Amino acid sequence: MPEAQKLEARRLHLRRAGRPVLCGVDVAVAPGRLLAVCGPNGAGKSSLLAALAGDLRPETGAALIDGAPVAALGARALARLRAVLEQAPGLSAAFTVETLVRLGADAVPESPVEPARLVAEALDAVGMSAFAARRADRLSGGERARAHLARVLAQLRAGEAAGGGRYLLLDEPTASLDLAHQVTVMRAARSAADGGAGVLCVLHDLNLAAAFADDVALLDEGRVVAAGAPEQVLTAPALTALYRAPIAVERHPGGALRIAPDLAPRRRSAA
Amino acid sequence: MTAAADPSTLAHAAPNRGAGLLGLLGLSVALLAVAGLALGPVTLSPAAVLAALAGQGEPMAEAIVLHIRAPRVLLGLGVGAGLALAGMALQGVLRNPLADPGLIGVSAGAALGAVGVIVLGGWFMGGVPAPLRPWIMPAAAFGGASLVTAFVFGLARRGGAVSVPTLILAGVAVNAIAGAGVGAMIYVSDDQQLRDLTFWSMGSLGAAAWAPATLAAVCIAAAGVGLARMARALDLFQLGERAAFHAGLDVERAKRRVALGAALAVGAGTAVAGPIGFVGLVAPHLARLVVGPAHRLALPAAALLGAGLLLAADLGVRLAVPPAEPPIGLATSLIGGPFFLWLLLARMERGDA
Numbered sequence: 059m060p061e062a063q064k065l066e067a068r069r070l071h072l073r074r075a076g077r078p079v080l081c082g083v084d085v086a087v088a089p090g091r092l093l094a095v096c097g098p099n100g101a102g103k104s105s106l107l108a109a110l111a112g113d114l115r116p117e118t119g120a121a122l123i124d125g126a127p128v129a130a131l132g133a134r135a136l137a138r139l140r141a142v143l144e145q146a147p148g149l150s151a152a153f154t155v156e157t158l159v160r161l162g163a164d165a166v167p168e169s170p171v172e173p174a175r176l177v178a179e180a181l182d183a184v185g186m187s188a189f190a191a192r193r194a195d196r197l198s199g200g201e202r203a204r205a206h207l208a209r210v211l212a213q214l215r216a217g218e219a220a221g222g223g224r225y226l227l228l229d230e231p232t233a234s235l236d237l238a239h240q241v242t243v244m245r246a247a248r249s250a251a252d253g254g255a256g257v258l259c260v261l262h263d264l265n266l267a268a269a270f271a272d273d274v275a276l277l278d279e280g281r282v283v284a285a286g287a288p289e290q291v292l293t294a295p296a297l298t299a300l301y302r303a304p305i306a307v308e309r310h311p312g313g314a315l316r317i318a319p320d321l322a323p324r325r326r327s328a329a
Numbered sequence: 330m331t332a333a334a335d336p337s338t339l340a341h342a343a344p345n346r347g348a349g350l351l352g353l354l355g356l357s358v359a360l361l362a363v364a365g366l367a368l369g370p371v372t373l374s375p376a377a378v379l380a381a382l383a384g385q386g387e388p389m390a391e392a393i394v395l396h397i398r399a400p401r402v403l404l405g406l407g408v409g410a411g412l413a414l415a416g417m418a419l420q421g422v423l424r425n426p427l428a429d430p431g432l433i434g435v436s437a438g439a440a441l442g443a444v445g446v447i448v449l450g451g452w453f454m455g456g457v458p459a460p461l462r463p464w465i466m467p468a469a470a471f472g473g474a475s476l477v478t479a480f481v482f483g484l485a486r487r488g489g490a491v492s493v494p495t496l497i498l499a500g501v502a503v504n505a506i507a508g509a510g511v512g513a514m515i516y517v518s519d520d521q522q523l524r525d526l527t528f529w530s531m532g533s534l535g536a537a538a539w540a541p542a543t544l545a546a547v548c549i550a551a552a553g554v555g556l557a558r559m560a561r562a563l564d565l566f567q568l569g570e571r572a573a574f575h576a577g578l579d580v581e582r583a584k585r586r587v588a589l590g591a592a593l594a595v596g597a598g599t600a601v602a603g604p605i606g607f608v609g610l611v612a613p614h615l616a617r618l619v620v621g622p623a624h625r626l627a628l629p630a631a632a633l634l635g636a637g638l639l640l641a642a643d644l645g646v647r648l649a650v651p652p653a654e655p656p657i658g659l660a661t662s663l664i665g666g667p668f669f670l671w672l673l674l675a676r677m678e679r680g681d682a
Binding site: 111112113132133134136137138141142144147148149150151152153157161162164165166213 | 424425561564565566567568569571572574575576577578579580617621622623
């Protein structure tokens with residue numbers, strides 16, 4: 059069934075600590091597409107990602123991976139099909155970056171590709187090859203985020219080589235990164251999608267969403283309020299209503315969208 | 330100084346170097362074992378020890394080596410390795426290098442089970458078939474250790490590491506509860522039981538005979554084999570339970586297996602040798618220093634270091650004031666207590682305690 063080839067939330071309801079956080083969410087990402095999930099703090103973006111990753115069980119509705127309920131699959135089977143980058147990933151041991159990324163490469167034991175090769179390629183993809191022998195618990199915030207992204211990319215590639223590796227879920231992968239590294243990370247996500255994986259990426263930065271995503275879903279208070287191509291979804295009226303603050307959207311001559319809070323200058327002038 | 334020039338940020342042991350280091354540790358343990366057979370109130374030459382082991386020594390030397398010292402060395406090896414493996418496994422799941430079977434109360438749970446059998450055993454031992462009787466005390470100790478491990482792992486909620494204050498306070502509570510239980514047992518025990526209990530509760534390898542030493546060694550070997558297979562799971566736990574699940578680990582099953590292995594190792598050792606503190610803290614710490622933090626090497630290194638530490642401590646107490654023999658638990662606590670304080674203060678200074 060070709061229509062089942064996607065990672066999908068269907069009429070998904072979810073409660074956390076007794077409070078409803080997702081109320082009938084429909085979202086889907088197909089292989090080869092990059093879906094950005096955006097919205098204000100507390101809109102339910104991370105909960106949606108957690109439900110699709112298999113961390114949280116939906117109250118009603120379903121999270122489906124290629125037609126199968128995520129909750130019915132075991133950890134091993136899920137690890138072969140999808141890789142997940144948590145928000146603010148941590149590490150409690152003094153592993154080297156190489157050992158850390160190797161944890162991802164080894165997540166799919168049936169992968170025919172040499173783990174050392176997966177590690178080297180993943181480190182290269184995020185510009186961290188020179189850091190392989192460094193201690194992963196002593197990296198700067200940006201380096202740590204990229205090292206964990208490399209771990210997740212290695213798992214995705216290992217899964218792909220074993221006939222899975224179909225989806226990549228990233229929870230705010232650009233938080234705590236400087237501008238150049240934000241672009242490095244989004245390029246890596248984009249090339250994963252171009253390589254055939256379905257990528258779901260929770261993003262706060264709407265400019266990155268506009269630049270890299272095929273589709274954007276806007277979440278507000280546990281509901282999808284808009285979904286579609288970035289130019290259709292990311293409009294000044296829709297964003298102003300969503301964030302309850304004036305948002306300006308401009309189209310640059312090159313065609314790229316520029317989205318920013320519409321601020322009247324508040325600084326005292328130099329004169 | 331740039332980060333790249335700081336050698337402490339560079340890679341830990343490469344695989345070949347790791348295997349070499351394990352070999353060296355193994356050799357040291359073997360030498361300590363021979364020393365354990367040779368030294369004591371009666372000093373024997375290595376040649377005499379080997380002759381006795383081969384059954385060709387003098388009757389006196391043979392009696393000392395085969396009936397007194399060999400079971401004691403076997404028990405030391407087993408208890409040391411078991412405590413070290415349990416410590417490393419608990420530290421891995423709790424993501425906290427200060428977790429020690431003694432500090433967090435696993436040993437106390439085992440002790441309560443064992444003491445219960447010493448004091449109350451007279452009531453029900455008669456109903457137990459004779460071949461099963463030697464297993465009752467280790468089984469009770471295992472039960473107590475399992476209960477405490479399950480409780481402590483319950484503190485490690487999904488995704489969260491257990492903070493040092495939580496861990497220590499939980500340990501204080503568990504140790505207090507188990508201590509009250511042991512106190513109640515002491516209150517109802519008779520004079521002979523009281524004497525048994527007092528020496529047992531300070532921890533000693535002195536009571537070693539072949540039967541209990543073999544029983545403990547078999548249980549600990551089984552636990553060790555089980556825990557050795559958890560190396561990758563323990564590595565993944567360092568990412569947090571959620572990320573470990575994302576990387577394909579059945580987190581709850583892995584926790585159950587680790588708990589089972591740790592409780593078996595601590596329970597069997599405690600039943601026979603009494604509660605021996607801090608080996609489960611010191612040995613894993615040294616293992617990480619020597620071979621790095623990846624569990625594939627660190628687990629076997631910790632087992633060897635734990636066995637070596639306990640053999641060395643036993644030699645120490647045997648040779649300190651011969652022919653008297655202070656309990657080995659006193660020696661390990663005397664060394665391990667300050668070591669723990671030092672680790673705690675170092676972590677507090679760095680702000681991550």
